Ligand SMILES: Nc1ncnc2c1ncn2[C@@H]1O[C@H](COP(=O)(O)OP(=O)(O)OP(=O)(O)O)[C@@H](O)[C@H]1O
């Protein structure tokens with residue numbers, strides 16, 4: 001209890017004495033957290049959107065003739081050999097005709113005089129809605145193309161390929177900004193701690209002469225780093241939320257936002273970001289005192 | 296605690312300290328100070344008084360010889376052992392070593408905070424010491440704004456704050472007038488009665504002129520018992536010990 005009081009008092013004194021450099025550090029941390037969490041938020045939302053698109057995603061394999069029951073089974077086996085799938089559905093040319101007719105609605109009369117089997121039979125393959133299976137969709141399609149009796153394989157190829165290269169790019173950006181976050185926070189925290197150490201050199205020397213324990217000397221720095229990380233990440237996230245809210249209001253009702261619900265981080269993610277940066281800064285300052293105090 | 300002999304507080308055996316390039320600050324100094332003793336250390340400027348006191352709290356390490364405080368060999372002490380020993384030693388430095396931007400109260404409290412004393416104890420003790428040194432009105436003043444004499448008294452207050460077993464006072468009355476000197480000496484005597492061991496380095500012969508305490512003199516880093524009247528030998532020492 002006495003220990004804690006002394007430590008907290010010492011930390012507050014530190015913050016008061018070097019507040020200008022503390023402020024710069026806080027700003028840097030906030031900014032890094034903002035940048036990282038911005039990209040991370042975009043990434044998460046893109047992933048969500050991708051998952052939603054995946055719901056409607058299917059590969060349509062057009063066959064040259066109606067498969068018999070045993071042949072259907074054979075196709076099923078071969079498809080499953082490549083990858084697990086959500087669902088496989090066989091559509092006869094009769095069913096395809098019915099579907100098409102329904103889609104046409106009032107314009108059904110254009111079908112007048114067409115043979116009922118003018119549409120080829122097909123297999124509809126619904127891939128599992130995970131990112132990894134979705135990114136392999138091109139190879140899946142190529143594989144299906146090689147099956148006997150297959151005329152053509154269709155899916156939103158262009159679109160999906162572009163989408164997933166975007167997702168991959170986003171992933172790289174998120175990782176890079178995460179690394180930037182780690183670098184800047186640890187560097188800046190270490191830097192301010194070094195400033196504090198220099199400005200307090202005499203005091204630290206005196207503390208050692210008075211018999212202060214290592215914990216007594218180092219804990220305030222640890223606490224200082226933790227506070228920096230905590231305050232910095234909270235500021236960064238608040239700034240992001242304000243920005244997020246502004247975007248949502250600004251583009252309310254626009255087609256893009258209606259299509260994909262744009263959501264903020266769930267609470268556990270927010271807590272994880274705050275905890276991670278707090279820990280990062282605390283350990284950064286702690287380790288920099290180790291070096292400088294030669295403990 | 297591995298106290299070899301609990302009644303010996305300070306034991307120096309053939310201690311030498313040389314500063315670069317070739318300043319022999321201490322040469323083969325041997326000295327035994329018993330617990331509860333008040334001892335005056337005198338000698339010309341540059342004789343090595345400060346060096347000797349700094350060796351005792353390991354502000355400096357000897358080149359040769361053994362330094363034992365409270366039965367512990369300082370050379371083999373490190374980490375938490377050293378920290379705990381230092382909390383039992385109160386040193387008033389010749390250059391005060393105050394933190395100029397901290398208040399008087401904070402400066403004094405530091406010695407007790409590092410020993411994790413209770414808040415209430417710290418506040419009470421700080422007020423009490425300031426009261427006794429007639430500095431009560433300076434409680435919240437930054438130490439850097441005080442006069443030399445006031446700063447000196449603050450450094451003494453800090454040395455005594457944590458009720459140390461060993462008090463090392465380096466020239467504690469150098470900037471003080473007669474009356475204030477008496478205040479400080481009263482405070483030391485109070486701690487002597489409490490059982491603390493007190494070593495005072497001073498030029499001021501008046502401090503020990505009453506002859507009730509042992510006086511040792513350093514001359515160019517060498518210890519010699521001064522042939523002064525009023526010097527009391529081992530005899531009075533043992534009397535003091537018995538009275539504890
Ligand atoms: N850090 C140091 N580096 C080099 N020489 C030093 C150092 N400290 C002390 N000395 C030298 O050691 C000798 C003894 O110094 P010390 O400070 O112990 O003397 P002193 O008896 O306390 O003197 P004073 O009465 O003036 O305070 C002096 O010659 C001094 O110049």
Ligand SMILES: [Mg+2]
Pocket residue numbers: 344345346389465
């Ligand atoms: Mg001196």
